[in-house]
Amino acid sequence: MINNKLIESIREYEEEAFLLNYDLADNPELPSKEYRSSKKIQELLEKHNIKCEGNYCDLETAFKGEVINKDAKYNIGILTEYDALPGVGHGCGHSASAAISVLSALVLKGNENLINANVDIIGTPDEEDKGLKVPMVERGVFDKYDFVIMAHLGSKYSIPNWRLIxxxxxxxxxxxxxxxxxxxxxxxxxxxxxxxxxxxxxxxxxxxxxxxxxxxxxxxxxxxxxxxxxxxxxxxxxxxxxxxxxxxxxxxxxxxxxxxxxxxxxxxxxxxxxxxxxxSDMNYNETGSEVIKSVMKENNIKFLDTPDADGSSDIGNVSYRCPAFHPSIAITDEWVPLHTSQMVDLVKSKKSEEAIVKGATVILGFISKLLDNPEIINKMNEEFKESLKQS
The missing domain is CATH 3.30.70.360 (Alpha-Beta Plaits)
Incomplete structure (x- = not known):
């Protein structure tokens, strides 16, 4: 099983992901100004032989990293956010979210021989203000992917796939x-x-x-x-x-x-x-979301099964170009609202490390389950195509 090997490999790379989170959290950068953050992430990826293209889509702080490139049927995208909030810092947890995506990419690169898919990691800046995934959508960046995924932070309960408005x-x-x-x-x-x-x-x-x-x-x-x-x-x-x-x-x-x-x-x-x-609202894909639920159950991640739509993000626009998944990982069992100094403190604390491991576990478990069962990918994409007819 691909799944077990990937989950076991998290330990090999997790310390670098933890350090990345702490570094970004201590040096927050505003939307579209994430020059240092983007550079730090690319440097870590390239250290592990993941070739990166900066200034991606003519966006100064965007990038694309080629994690796995082989003659494979499926294309997978891992998205990465790293902008902070004015006056607050990483109150939305994007420093840890970036660490989750990077950790997932490093594990996949280290197990490239097991992965029968092409995998990219895409740095998508400025989610908090302009929403720069939208011009990337308009340029067709996400059209080639069978699915994309990233993990966000939350509190009290994890969420298999965020319903966005x-x-x-x-x-x-x-x-x-x-x-x-x-x-x-x-x-x-x-x-x-x-x-x-x-x-x-x-x-x-x-x-x-x-x-x-x-x-x-x-x-x-x-x-x-x-x-x-x-x-x-x-x-x-x-x-x-x-x-x-x-x-x-x-x-x-x-x-x-x-x-x-x-x-x-x-x-x-x-x-x-x-x-x-x-x-856009989230084009919610039930087939893929059920897979994420199964990954959370298997790894004892407590989650809220059917959350109400309660937030907005530019990944909603992506979800109308390919199946997109946006699980949320609880950093604490207590309720702590996003965009607050309390969330910043949690992101800078040791609690972030458990959340980063859980987030990578969800992404890697999701990818491995789909590659082990390609009929689910086909079903997921059929549901996606049908959703576009109804929208």
């Missing part, structure tokens, strides 16, 4: 005409009035949304002085849904009508721009 951010701006609020208000048109009216209208829209839709926003600019009618006002809104098509087909047209109506009512104009890349 679609996400997009809108930057809304109203443009009016400045004037003195007392001397000549009739010469002005308040951009803030247009924005405030739209905020109330969006709140009314929110009440009518389908289950699974989340709408939140903030005012970024509302004027410069109470005695000046604001000529410009800005807000940023996020829209999430368990179904990406709802954002495109229902919410965007409704939002456009709201902004148009509020501009007409206040004799202002408006701009609405989608900020960076919209994230």
């Amino acid at each position: 679609a996400f997009e951010t809108h930057e809304i701006e109203f443009i009016g005409k400045e004037s003195h609020t007392a001397a000549a208000p009739w010469d002005g048109r308040s951009a803030l009035d247009g924005l405030m009216l739209s905020i109330h209208a969006i709140d009314m829209m929110r009440k009518m949304m389908r289950p699974g839709v989340i709408i939140e926003g903030i005012i970024q600019e509302g004027g410069i002085s109470p005695n000046i009618i604001p000529g410009k006002a800005r807000a940023k809104y996020t829209f999430r849904s368990t179904d990406a098509s709802l954002l495109e087909k229902e919410i965007r047209p409704w939002l456009n009508n709201i902004l148009k109506g509020c501009a007409l009512a206040t004799e202002t104009t408006y701009k609405d721009k989608i900020f960076d890349y919209p994230f």
Whole structure:
């Protein structure tokens, strides 16, 4: 069995993965600025004869490592994230997530003779802000793979495959005409009035949304002085849904009508721009997810069987190009929210080492089960193709 050999080999490489996590956690880098992190990961991979291509897809901190290249039927991708959060650091655990992916790649490279597949490790930067997997998706990077996988961190329970929700951010701006609020208000048109009216209208829209839709926003600019009618006002809104098509087909047209109506009512104009890349929901693959559950059971990893969709990531976009899997590994049995200093402390602690080993165990166990049973890969891909017909 491939599985036993791979799991046993984790011990041979785990210390280097632990050190990588600690190094990245102590030196967090912001999205799209992960120059040192990307370099450190590539250096470790190349130390183990995994040839890396930097500046991948013309993204400065992205890379592709060729783990195994042979005349094989199946192509496998291991994804790697390594960006941190502003003001927090690795509160999403990407330092440990990167270590999990790298550890999995090193084990596979060390057992290359057992692996009847081509395997790449792909460094995908800037998940926390822009979502740079999306332009990689648009360039067809993931189209050749039979499946891709990466592990994230979580708490309390591990999750076999994260159910993600679609996400997009809108930057809304109203443009009016400045004037003195007392001397000549009739010469002005308040951009803030247009924005405030739209905020109330969006709140009314929110009440009518389908289950699974989340709408939140903030005012970024509302004027410069109470005695000046604001000529410009800005807000940023996020829209999430368990179904990406709802954002495109229902919410965007409704939002456009709201902004148009509020501009007409206040004799202002408006701009609405989608900020960076919209994230898709997760095209959830039941066949592959059941395999991950079996790996977790066999390795005594406590998991939540049917979690609700509760987060967003650009791997959702990848999941519409090939079967994509995003298991979450609990770093503690207690509930600790992501994006917090508590999670940073856990990532920097010895608890991270157990999570890294568990994450690599899940990825390697998943890959070995599929290669031992290629009929499951075929079934997985049939389910994927059918899902695209229904989306």
